[in-house]
Amino acid sequence: CLKMQKAAEHNMNIHPMWQGPLAVPGGDRQSPIDIIQRKSVFDSELKPLVPDYDPDTCQQMWNNGYSFLVEYDDTTDKSTLKGGPLQDKFRLCQFHFHWGECNDWGSEHTVDRRLFPAELHLVHWNSDKYSLFEEAVMEDNGLAVIGVFLKVGKRHEGLQKLVDALPAIRHKESIVEFTRFDAACLLPSNIDDYWAYHGSLTTPPLTESVSWIVMKQPIEVSHDQLAVFRSLLFTSAEEEVQKSMVNNFRVQQPLRGRTVRSSFS
Ligand SMILES: CCCCNCc1ccc(S(N)(=O)=O)cc1
Ligand SMILES: [Zn+2]
Numbered sequence: 001c002l003k004m005q006k007a008a009e010h011n012m013n014i015h016p017m018w019q020g021p022l023a024v025p026g027g028d029r030q031s032p033i034d035i036i037q038r039k040s041v042f043d044s045e046l047k048p049l050v051p052d053y054d055p056d057t058c059q060q061m062w063n064n065g066y067s068f069l070v071e072y073d074d075t076t077d078k079s080t081l082k083g084g085p086l087q088d089k090f091r092l093c094q095f096h097f098h099w100g101e102c103n104d105w106g107s108e109h110t111v112d113r114r115l116f117p118a119e120l121h122l123v124h125w126n127s128d129k130y131s132l133f134e135e136a137v138m139e140d141n142g143l144a145v146i147g148v149f150l151k152v153g154k155r156h157e158g159l160q161k162l163v164d165a166l167p168a169i170r171h172k173e174s175i176v177e178f179t180r181f182d183a184a185c186l187l188p189s190n191i192d193d194y195w196a197y198h199g200s201l202t203t204p205p206l207t208e209s210v211s212w213i214v215m216k217q218p219i220e221v222s223h224d225q226l227a228v229f230r231s232l233l234f235t236s237a238e239e240e241v242q243k244s245m246v247n248n249f250r251v252q253q254p255l256r257g258r259t260v261r262s263s264f265s
Contacts, residue, residue: 004105004115007247015234015248017066017203024200029208030253031199032108035260040195046263049146049191049213050083051122053092055182061165065172065234066203066248067096070162070181074125074133079183081124081144084213085196085261090124090144093133095183097121098202099229101246103152108202108249109214111149116218117226118150119249120186121202137201142209148188153220158185163228172236188217193264202250216264 012018024030057073071094072079079092099118100106107116124144125136136142161181168176193216200208232245 004100005251007101007105008249008251011247012251015066020204022204022206024206024208027200027206027208028256029198029200029258030206030256031202031210031212032110032250032252033197033199033255033258033260034110034113034252035195035214037112037262040260040262042265043196043261043263046085046196046261047083049081049194051081051146051184051187051191052079053183054078055180057092058179058181058183059177060175061162061169061178062175063169063172063232063245065236067098067245068166068169068232069094069096070178070183072183074127077127080127081122081146084194084263085211086144088126088128088141091127092122092124092183095120095122095186097150097229098249099150099226099246100249101230101244103223103226106247106249107149109147109149110252116149116151118221118229120146120148120150120219122146122148122183122186137205137207137209139209141211143201144211144213146187147212147214148186149215149218150221150226151218152223152226155222155225156186156219158182159221159225163225166228166232170231171233174237186219188215188219190217191215193217193262195260195262197258197260199258200253
């Protein structure tokens, strides 16, 4: 809707994250995109996803001034993702969310133009081929990100531990210890139905290194849980004018002839 476009463009105009060159020169595989269901191609070669996350690798949660991230120890292969469209083993390094100022919008991907109030991204890097995230982020098949839509419904018990920690990281650059969190509890019950396509990071450096895996089934969270996301701030404690952390999503990008595959018919 127009208000949503305005909200996204407003943010890209004022938020420091978006100043400077915005498109990757010659970028033809940018994210996010609108997933048009009838144009996605069923691929029977797509395998079931195999997430294997160890809650002990969960370390901290922090406000990076654009979203909040839960970061995992990715110095070993304790929390990994394989299967799906992936040929290699990928290590979980962090997860974060994107959301709107209201429940009418907030997701980055859309399905047949349908917007969701928020979207979860579980970020992994290819540990078969690279030794650091910073290396993998520059490479063609360096990253794998699982996207999960959030919709308003019943309270998500697993999310509540995370929601309860948010007031401690209200301001940009604040950090809090956050341990023993099983990221798998944020995945929907059905992880066999997903769309897969080659894209990019949705924030700078916008590098075209991401194998996107977007879940068909959303997870349900309560209205109140989403409201706590909106209590976060883009701004640090020192800044005079506090700005609510909302509408931290990128506008949709051209498909440029890419095919979106589906794991289900
Ligand atoms: C080189 C340091 C980059 C830090 N930021 C990475 C990053 C940006 C966007 C996404 S997303 N929103 O595409 O999942 C994941 C990870
Ligand atoms: Zn993201």
